Amino acid sequence: MITTENLTKRFGRFEAVREVSLDVREGDRYGLLGPNGSGKTTLVRMLLGLVYATSGSISVLGEPVPRHVGRVLPQIGAIIEEPGAYPHLSGRANLRLFDAAGPGPRGAPGSRRTRRRRIDEALEQVGLAGIDRRPVRTYSLGMRQRLGLAAALVRRPRLLILDEPANGLDPRGIRDMRELLIRLNTDGVTIFLSSHLLPEVSALCTRIGVLDRGRLVLQDQLADLEQPTGRVLVATDDPERAVATLDGLVERRDGTELLVKSDDAAALNTRLVEAGVPVRSLVVQRRTLEEIVLDVTGAGSDEFSGAAAESADGAGWVAGAQGAATADGADGTVPAEEAPADETAAGETAAGETAAGETESATSAEDES
Numbered sequence: 416m417i418t419t420e421n422l423t424k425r426f427g428r429f430e431a432v433r434e435v436s437l438d439v440r441e442g443d444r445y446g447l448l449g450p451n452g453s454g455k456t457t458l459v460r461m462l463l464g465l466v467y468a469t470s471g472s473i474s475v476l477g478e479p480v481p482r483h484v485g486r487v488l489p490q491i492g493a494i495i496e497e498p499g500a501y502p503h504l505s506g507r508a509n510l511r512l513f514d515a516a517g518p519g520p521r522g523a524p525g526s527r528r529t530r531r532r533r534i535d536e537a538l539e540q541v542g543l544a545g546i547d548r549r550p551v552r553t554y555s556l557g558m559r560q561r562l563g564l565a566a567a568l569v570r571r572p573r574l575l576i577l578d579e580p581a582n583g584l585d586p587r588g589i590r591d592m593r594e595l596l597i598r599l600n601t602d603g604v605t606i607f608l609s610s611h612l613l614p615e616v617s618a619l620c621t622r623i624g625v626l627d628r629g630r631l632v633l634q635d636q637l638a639d640l641e642q643p644t645g646r647v648l649v650a651t652d653d654p655e656r657a658v659a660t661l662d663g664l665v666e667r668r669d670g671t672e673l674l675v676k677s678d679d680a681a682a683l684n685t686r687l688v689e690a691g692v693p694v695r696s697l698v699v700q701r702r703t704l705e706e707i708v709l710d711v712t713g714a715g716s717d718e719f720s721g722a723a724a725e726s727a728d729g730a731g732w733v734a735g736a737q738g739a740a741t742a743d744g745a746d747g748t749v750p751a752e753e754a755p756a757d758e759t760a761a762g763e764t765a766a767g768e769t770a771a772g773e774t775e776s777a778t779s780a781e782d783e784s
Contacts, residue, residue, distance in 0.1 A: 416607075
């Protein structure tokens with residue numbers, strides 16, 4: 416679904432992304448982790464053709480990006496950082512405009528005749544079915560985030576690319592989003608999300624990648640990474656007898672709980688019971704996602720000296736770098752010889768979409784009044 420080879424992006428002399436080779440497979444729930452400044456958002460923007468790579472290659476849904484990005488975007492739903500919307504229009508009006516702006520032949524996922532039904536379904540999925548005609552400027556941050564996810568779902572995508580999708584959501588909203596993404600994945604949608612919320616990634620994702628200072632330092636199945644540590648946490652009402660029975664296998668004692676070195680919890684339980692030790696519980700210890708990430712990322716990897724490098728993958732840092740970096744297209748453009756072959760066609764499409772959007776806006780304004 417998504418592959419990159421030695422993908423690199425420089426802003427002037429600063430490398431925000433360094434030789435990253437991603438492998439996101441169909442059906443994955445892939446979590447891209449990394450501290451602030453590790454390059455997550457820059458990488459996501461490159462996958463969608465919003466920022467051009469300095470070197471390396473990108474393939475999304477089997478098509479090269481950005482050269483053929485127009486072929487794949489209709490099949491992708493995306494949220495990048497904070498979702499945008501016209502603040503004076505309602506959520507439904509925004510979704511109508513969003514859907515009208517995209518290409519789609521009659522009967523296709525973006526067809527006008529199915530628009531109302533698809534918008535209703537998307538709002539139902541994200542918990543905004545009861546939305547009224549209030550303008551988006553009155554929405555809470557969590558409601559705007561839900562609306563952004565609805566926009567990503569309205570065309571029934573094959574691939575979801577989400578950058579920090581839980582921003583602004585309360586605990587119930589986070590749980591609802593996790594359950595929705597799992598359902599979508601079960602129905603065949605591949606999920607790719609970037610986040611720094613380790614508990615949510617651990618609960619949702621089946622495969623992870625970890626960025627550190629722009630480099631992909633880890634990529635694997637989460638289940639393979641969360642292996643047993645060879646230790647068992649034992650709770651007993653007679654810790655003294657347990658310590659004597661286990662003969663040096665106890666690595667730590669905390670009241671009635673013992674951390675015991677053992678690869679076989681069942682054999683350990685049998686040994687304790689046969690010695691007359693009352694066992695209240697045994698828990699096989701596994702590596703946590705936090706331990707996995709901290710093992711492969713350097714201390715202070717999100718800290719940079721100088722205000723200009725406050726966040727290598729944030730929009731503020733990019734804006735600060737644009738004035739100084741022009742040699743390799745760091746301002747979001749590429750030299751003429753590197754421009755995508757279908758760039759002119761994309762521009763013509765965008766012009767058509769603007770006209771369609773203006774027409775739809777007028778219609779929406781009448782509906783709102």
